[in-house]
Amino acid sequence: MNQRNDAHIAETAEQIGQSAAADLGARPKDQMRRTVAPKIEAAVAQREALVAELTSEPVLGVPAEVAQEDPNRVTITRVRNHPHTVAYLKNANANLKLIGYTEHGRRHAGLVGHIAANVLRRLGFPAREIELAEIAGYLHDIGNCINREQHGQSGALLAKDIMFDLGMPIDEVILVMGAVGNHEEERGHAVSTIAAAIILADKSDVHRSRVQNADPTTFDIHDRVNYAATRSFLRVDSNGERRMTLELTIDTEMASVMDYFEIFLSRMVMCRRAAEFLGARFGLHINEVAVL
16 A cells, blocks of 8 residues: 655645746737737837838928038938937937836937927928937937937937037037937027927927837836827927827726936926926826816
């Protein structure tokens, strides 16, 4: 007659229980991955399409008199195609993806440049300032190829070399450097119209297509909030009351409005100050409700 081994039975039962618990825990995660995966794929496709659109032409045609006055000026197209710009942006985004950040590559750069230029255009600023805002917006995050910390300051120095290489006048170089070096909420300020436009454009880019993490079960709060934002648009009203409103549509099943404010409140304060620098007021609408 075999002797019963209670210790072995207990150990086996525990192992079976742990395996069953792990399986039960995995099922919701697998279900979430299956549910979200197609949406992430669609967001990636949207990001690639946006890159193609944003890197094809400037935000608007330059007035003929500006082009005739200085046909050799440094343009967004020349900056965008400079080999250092291409390399800096590629590696900046690779670095941030590695440490779990949202997209900071050509899509974000192009969009920030377009929004910044459109802000100044809608508010009636000179054509050359509009061009410089698009240039500064495209270059604002290249410092991430060095380090995330103080990337605005390091990016300004990298941008200086690109612009000098292209022959930009020193007064314009300083304007672009100041805008690039002042876009971070931890230490930045609206020191010029271009800097103010970059701040507003940068902080307005909250959208699902920025999420680079393909596994929703490992999303941090930044991934969740960006993924939840299915629409973001900075509306600039230049008629009558000068006002700009960031309009967001947030899927509250993925993130709450409080999640948004947890990580973006300081950025919204910075946007308000930047709008005031431009002689405008700033507002925030989430799911068609005015919250600021």
